[in-house]
Amino acid sequence: MTADVVVVGSGPNGLSAAVTMARAGLSVEVYEAAPDAGGGLRTTSLFREDVVHDICSAVHPMATASPFFREFDLRARGVELLQPEISYAHPLAGGRAALAHHDLDAACAGLGRDGRAWRALMAPLLAHSGPVVDFVLNGQRRLPENLLAPLLLARGMLGHGTPLARRAFATEEAAALLAGVAAHVVGRMPTLASAGTALLLGHLAHGTGWPVPRGGSVRIAEALLADVAAHGGTVTTGQRITDLRDLRGARAVLLDLGPKEFLAVAGPLLPRAYRAGLRSFRYGPGAAKVDYLVSGPVPWADPMVGRAGTVHLGGRQQDVFRQESLTARGRRGGAPFVLVVDPAATDPGRIGANGYRPVWAYAHVPNGDPTDPGDLVTARIEQYAPGFADTVVERRSMSAAALERYNPNYVGGDIAAGAMTLKQTVLRPVPRWDPYRTPLRGVYLCSASTPPGPGVHGMAGYLAARSALRREFGVRAAPPLSPAGPHGSRRAGAA
Incomplete structure (x- = not known):
């Protein structure tokens, strides 16, 4: 891997993480197992070419609020x-x-x-x-x-x-x-x-x-993907990451994966106690x-x-x-x-x-x-x-x-990516002050199985990216996200 940052998964949280990292001036590569990017924001024709259907989410209370x-x-x-x-x-x-x-x-x-x-x-x-x-x-x-x-x-x-x-x-x-x-x-x-x-x-x-986005939920995904591309990021679809060791070389890896999928790609590398915590994660x-x-x-x-x-x-x-x-x-x-x-x-x-x-x-x-x-x-x-x-x-x-x-993050069809009990809403996927940081150096979780949980709000990806920027690149200030903001031409960490 030659990129500073690798993001696995292109759902709204994976893409918000990629946007944040790319706008901080880092080189970013996104890998998506499905043929199309967007995760829960996919929209496609199912029965007639002129009628499009939202495959996962269709209505977006957080798209203006988060x-x-x-x-x-x-x-x-x-x-x-x-x-x-x-x-x-x-x-x-x-x-x-x-x-x-x-x-x-x-x-x-x-x-x-x-x-x-x-x-x-x-x-x-x-x-x-x-x-x-x-x-x-x-x-x-x-x-x-x-x-x-x-x-x-x-x-x-x-x-x-x-x-x-x-x-x-x-x-x-x-x-x-x-x-x-x-x-x-x-x-x-x-x-x-x-x-x-x-x-x-x-x-x-x-x-x-x-x-409801005019034209379907995919319009939100397209805006996020366009911003990643505008700041030098790349997105590769149809490529499933099955072993975390394949991503060696990146300074930070952000995973838009739930606990079950994280165990599948990194299980042997994780400390026993953390593995046990992930295995005890409850699905709804x-x-x-x-x-x-x-x-x-x-x-x-x-x-x-x-x-x-x-x-x-x-x-x-x-x-x-x-x-x-x-x-x-x-x-x-x-x-x-x-x-x-x-x-x-x-x-x-x-x-x-x-x-x-x-x-x-x-x-x-x-x-x-x-x-x-x-x-x-x-x-x-x-x-x-x-x-x-x-x-x-x-x-x-x-x-x-x-x-x-269809989406391995939806374990048993759980679209909330984990039971939404009061405890597990805050302490997901395991009880840690920084729930995005894992015991593996440079590896972060950014899926809906981390706070604040489900919804198209981008916040799990954004907060995971902020954590990674601080710890891996020494960048404490949040990069601007507005369309009128700077394009992040200076590489993060360069004084």
């Missing part, structure tokens, strides 16, 4: 982040639906008796959104200057991550609306971790939003995904749901809590929690000839579940959108077990 992307500035790089009128919706029985309007006033008005309680929960978080997001996404390794951020989170987590959650709202609508966003933790509920997820994502729904429930090509909009019983960027299908709060907890214990039973996105509702450019459009959906299932989810997810959508099955032209299903074969 510290990395705020400075990287996707909009200035030509990535259009389209805001749906309704960030997310939660249909209920009888044609009812709870709606998280982007506008907080509209959301509160729609929640009736619970409008005041919803505002009391979300408005303080919105007023301090920057510090709240920064505290959560910077790995919680130091107290922020604004101590109100963690205090607001702690108060909300106690009220909504404990048995108190069952009495927090007077109506089924408000209770279900928050439970649906809390279910993004993909685990037992209610817990402090699920409440923290609900508070973070829930307040962003009324702030920077839950945007799996996701089973279905991609649909449909002939028209999803025929939701409540037409307002069709204006939402994201739809949660889980029923009442108690139904969500019960089903998610069963799934976390590895048990099937009842209707699964399903998340649905009709991208063309926000981005009409995704509609192809004959009105064909993509619909993206996944169900939470036990880890490693091999069951084809197609009929299960279709029936779940039909429950709230009668006639949906008649609009389906083609579909492709991927079980939780198959999802791991």
Whole structure:
């Protein structure tokens, strides 16, 4: 290896690490096992050439909120982040639906008796959104200057991550609306971790939003790849790294790999205690995904749901809590929690000839579940959108077990790359003050299995790169990430 830095894996964290290192003036090489770069940001045609589908992630609350992307500035790089009128919706029985309007006033008005309680929960978080997001996404390794951020989170987590959650709202609508966003933790509920997820994502729904990139998630990957290339970095696809010793010569190696994959490439080189820590890393429930090509909009019983960027299908709060907890214990039973996105509702450019459009959906299932989810997810959508099955032209299903074969970081289909318990959210993959640095000289982890965890925020890659810059190259100042920033022509470490 002749490069200063090698990055293994080109998901959003691998690419944010590569951007940061290249902008520090270092030579960077990225290796990706798949034929295309982008990881969870891949978008491709599945059934018709003129209709593209997001393969993993489709909606991006962190694309404007995270510290990395705020400075990287996707909009200035030509990535259009389209805001749906309704960030997310939660249909209920009888044609009812709870709606998280982007506008907080509209959301509160729609929640009736619970409008005041919803505002009391979300408005303080919105007023301090920057510090709240920064505290959560910077790995919680130091107290922020604004101590109100963690205090607001702690108060909300106690009220909504404990048995108190069952009495927090007077109506089924408000209770279900928050439970649906809390279910993004993909685990037992209610817990402090699920409440923290609900508070973070829930307040962003009324702030920077839950945007859909025009043209698909790949537009974010393209912006990151373009910046790597502009600063001299190279990306090699279709090349899997199977032995860490093949990367000798690089001064720093950043791995966008989970614990299982890291053990596969470096196991014999690691100290026994660290190996044991990686082996004890817990994985959460799996996701089973279905991609649909449909002939028209999803025929939701409540037409307002069709204006939402994201739809949660889980029923009442108690139904969500019960089903998610069963799934976390590895048990099937009842209707699964399903998340649905009709991208063309926000981005009409995704509609192809004959009105064909993509619909993206996944169900939470036990880890490693091999069951084809197609009929299960279709029936779940039909429950709230009668006639949906008649609009389906083609579909492709991927079980939780198959999802791991597609991306080995998703062990058992765990798209969160590790169980999102409160402890493991902070102390992942093993308890260390610097979770990115490994016992191997110059080797760092930068995947979603490190803090702050899952999501397209780029922060795990950015924080790992900052750690490597300090320790391996003596560079303490963060390189500028803005499109208008310097191009990093001077090599890092050169005085």
